[in-house]
Amino acid sequence: GAVVSQHPSRVICKSGTSVKIECRSLDFQATTMFWYRQFPKQSLMLMATSNEGSKATYEQGVEKDKFLINHASLTLSTLTVTSAHPEDSSFYICSARDPPAPEQFFGPGTRLTVL
């Protein structure tokens, strides 16, 4: 149980294009999903928390207009990187939580490379 999928696993795009990453909880309903960014050899940096049916809560310093998050259903959240630039290249990881359990279950991650 507690499986989270993420798609795509790897994407390469040109500067200026937008990229959408999907995060799905496969066997449970995730009221809350989280989006992280991870740079090489570093810890996870929380970007935003999304709750089904409401606006995402962004962490300080994260541009909400650049990183659009939608949590339209209890099993799906999407992160859209708009007008991507090379500095947006990173490993993006989503996680989902099945309250009241406190643990988060993570997707396999998406490696984004912006040329």
Next chain:
Amino acid sequence: AQKVTQAQTEISVVEKEDVTLDCVYETRDTTYYLFWYKQPPSGELVFLIRRNSFDEQNEISGRYSWNFQKSTSSFNFTITASQVVDSAVYFCALYAGGTSYGKLTFGQGTILTVHP
């Protein structure tokens, strides 16, 4: 504010050695949870264990064991008879009751390399 410190940035051992990964946390909440996650080279974080602040019993799962000590705010992780497949980055994380929507505070991670 919550804080998790994993002082060991990298650890290198030879197969079959025992290894302990340290984790020290800070929180003012009396109700909190501690976690360990494993991140193998593939990148996906794998949940290993959860401990709540009211349960100080140590836990053993196969070659893995965890030592939770509230007196020293530590939640250390020991791998007995390490194997090459244990090579990964290990993260300790904290969830405190006052955190909205269950946000986790992660440590910086410890890179464990097990050599054959």
